[in-house]
Amino acid sequence: MNDILNSPFISEMAEITSNMYRLGWNERNGGNISVLLGEDEVAPYLDVTRVLRTIPTGFEAPELTGKYFLVTGTGKYFRRVAADPENTLGIVRVADGGRTAELLWGFSDGGKFTSEFPAHMMSHAARLSVDSDNRVIMHCHPTYTLAMNYIHPLDDRSFTHTLWQMCTECIVVFPEGVGVLPWMVCGTNEIGLATAEKMKEYRAVVWGMHGLYCAGKSMEEAFGLVETVEKAAQIFVLTAGKPRVNTIRDPELRALAESFGVSYRADFLD
Ligand code: 13P
Ligand code: ZN
Numbered sequence: 001m002n003d004i005l006n007s008p009f010i011s012e013m014a015e016i017t018s019n020m021y022r023l024g025w026n027e028r029n030g031g032n033i034s035v036l037l038g039e040d041e042v043a044p045y046l047d048v049t050r051v052l053r054t055i056p057t058g059f060e061a062p063e064l065t066g067k068y069f070l071v072t073g074t075g076k077y078f079r080r081v082a083a084d085p086e087n088t089l090g091i092v093r094v095a096d097g098g099r100t101a102e103l104l105w106g107f108s109d110g111g112k113f114t115s116e117f118p119a120h121m122m123s124h125a126a127r128l129s130v131d132s133d134n135r136v137i138m139h140c141h142p143t144y145t146l147a148m149n150y151i152h153p154l155d156d157r158s159f160t161h162t163l164w165q166m167c168t169e170c171i172v173v174f175p176e177g178v179g180v181l182p183w184m185v186c187g188t189n190e191i192g193l194a195t196a197e198k199m200k201e202y203r204a205v206v207w208g209m210h211g212l213y214c215a216g217k218s219m220e221e222a223f224g225l226v227e228t229v230e231k232a233a234q235i236f237v238l239t240a241g242k243p244r245v246n247t248i249r250d251p252e253l254r255a256l257a258e259s260f261g262v263s264y265r266a267d268f269l270d
């Protein structure tokens with residue numbers, strides 16, 4: 001059996017969480033990540049027949065039964081993942097129609113997966129239903145995206161339109177737009193269901209006055225999406241309240257999307 005601490009998935013998780021912390025997206029225990037792993041990926045590092053504990057999830061997700069996830073722990077600090085992966089991370093296999101998670105590795109102090117496990121699992125199911133290559137759900141509290149939430153209307157169309165105007169790359173990186181949810185109590189099945197509903201349409205979902213959820217085929221891709229939304233939000237906040245002398249106009253956004261050949265939400269343009 002190989003040493004799991006040298007596995008590509010633990011190494012990448014350590015690197016990504018460290019970067020997210022340093023970028024100010026994940027203060028204290030803020031944020032969480034889950035990564036879908038194939039049995040072939042985990043088997044060289046784990047005896048998959050050895051279940052350490054079973055943990056109830058409080059929801060059902062039959063389509064995820066038997067799937068393996070690397071997931072951050074509740075209350076764990078992103079700043080500490082690289083130094084203490086076995087305590088801050090866990091590998092679980094979804095069982096019993098989604099009602100239970102079988103712990104195979106990690107959460108060594110007796111802890112468990114993130115309180116946002118429902119939103120993660122429901123989002124995985126939603127993304128997989130539209131993109132079988134999706135692997136990652138990433139939640140964080142990026143500063144400027146949050147600041148923008150307080151001074152901008154919270155609806156999919158206008159939020160997306162503003163972000164697209166802030167950086168030329170935006171409409172190319174997230175041509176489908178960004179979904180926006182109102183403020184809701186986090187950690188619940190309700191916010192999980194609402195997030196998953198948006199995730200059928202968008203890979204990026206803003207949780208009003210809380211943070212951002214991003215999906216991707218890899219940690220790199222989800223990270224890049226957060227980065228791009230956050231950069232656009234930063235430009236918005238830095239220019240908010242100042243006279244707008246120049247902007248990227250809708251015909252220019254249209255020309256950009258068409259030139260890059262992306263399928264974009266034309267109805268989000270005026
Ligand atoms: P956890 O520590 O349970 O992952 O919660 C952090 C968070 O960001 C809640 O939305
Ligand atoms: Zn959060």
